[in-house]
Amino acid sequence: MSKELLCQTLSDIPGKGYSWSLYFFKIDRRSNNPYTMNKVRFKQQQYLVDYAHHLSSVVSALQVEKISQVQDYDGENTKISCDKLALNSDLISERWAHFELSVAYASDEIIKGKINGYILVGHAPSESDYPSLTMVKVANPIIKLNNKRSIAYKNTEDDELDLITDDIYRLYLTVDFIVFEQHLYTFNHNFEAIFDVEKTLLKVKLKASEKILETNCVYDAEAFRGFISQYKSPRTFITLNEKRIEKISQSKGRTHIASILRIPIDDAGLLVVSDMEKASLLIKYLCYKIFQESETEDVLEASTITKVQLA
Numbered sequence: 001m002s003k004e005l006l007c008q009t010l011s012d013i014p015g016k017g018y019s020w021s022l023y024f025f026k027i028d029r030r031s032n033n034p035y036t037m038n039k040v041r042f043k044q045q046q047y048l049v050d051y052a053h054h055l056s057s058v059v060s061a062l063q064v065e066k067i068s069q070v071q072d073y074d075g076e077n078t079k080i081s082c083d084k085l086a087l088n089s090d091l092i093s094e095r096w097a098h099f100e101l102s103v104a105y106a107s108d109e110i111i112k113g114k115i116n117g118y119i120l121v122g123h124a125p126s127e128s129d130y131p132s133l134t135m136v137k138v139a140n141p142i143i144k145l146n147n148k149r150s151i152a153y154k155n156t157e158d159d160e161l162d163l164i165t166d167d168i169y170r171l172y173l174t175v176d177f178i179v180f181e182q183h184l185y186t187f188n189h190n191f192e193a194i195f196d197v198e199k200t201l202l203k204v205k206l207k208a209s210e211k212i213l214e215t216n217c218v219y220d221a222e223a224f225r226g227f228i229s230q231y232k233s234p235r236t237f238i239t240l241n242e243k244r245i246e247k248i249s250q251s252k253g254r255t256h257i258a259s260i261l262r263i264p265i266d267d268a269g270l271l272v273v274s275d276m277e278k279a280s281l282l283i284k285y286l287c288y289k290i291f292q293e294s295e296t297e298d299v300l301e302a303s304t305i306t307k308v309q310l311a
Helices: 003-011 045-064 093-104 190-194 197-213 221-230 234-239 242-248 251-261 276-286
Strands: 019-027 035-040 069-072 081-086 117-123 133-137 153-155 161-163 177-180 183-186 290-292 299-301
Touching: 003 045, 003 069, 003 177, 019 045, 035 093, 045 117, 045 133, 183 190, 190 197, 197 221, 197 234, 197 242, 221 276, 234 276, 242 251, 242 276, 251 276, 276 290
Parallel strands: 069 081
Antiparallel strands: 019 035, 019 117, 081 183, 117 133, 133 177, 153 161, 177 183, 290 299
16 A cells, blocks of 8 residues: 555545544553453543544645655655555564454453553445544553642532642554564554564574575585574565575576675575674675665665656
8 A cells, every 4th residue: 555545545444424432551571461451431422532533634645644655564664655465474464363353352451550552443344345543542541640740630510629630641653563464553652562573583593594404505504504593683584585586596596696795606506694794784685684786886774665656
């Protein structure tokens, strides 16, 4: 989905007859299903409808309009784009399934302890073909007015101050991510903590390293395996490029890559990766972080690359 379509989708929400539900959630990673959900009730349902319509309009105008584009998630959010990630991605699919199931079986029981965030779910009318829409904010909505720094009072009908003992609930007019049509659209990295992406990234790194080693592209595979294990950023491996893997599997391709990265090659046509510096160059090249500029032949490194769609 493009920026323009996402913006239009949000702007059109008030006129599509969605019904809305709000859930507070808490995360406890000690459980097989780490999410506890509480369905929140409103004295007047129109309060929630008004909030949902206002939120969708503000997010469209002040969050989506401000981004430069929607791009595939690569772990290196530029803060000027919205990252897109499929719900069936290995990075979040398992945790998302738990998250979604917890919403389906949410109870009215108030959550004990700190709330990690809340979920606003829009349900399309049964007679329409509109997909459901979910907006998530990672923030505790409860404001405790009486704390170590201040005490709050309210004015009574007798023009006297009375102590406020109730908690106040605040719902923000921003979101951290939106789930729509089997994709997650995120404006920051807060979703990573919700779905424990850091842990999953280690699995992604291991899977990618095995795929690289299966190409038999280096002279000393075990030494290279050690260099990969020492490589500090597992995010890099999200963007492992299939075409470059295929290229390095072939002798001619390895020769070309060796010339770009200034990595020696032995008589058998295998790359001689003798230190961490050369290993890092090769990893970044295979993960689409290093390029050779065609006009100057300079070798360039970039944390994130977006393919330009030419007319």
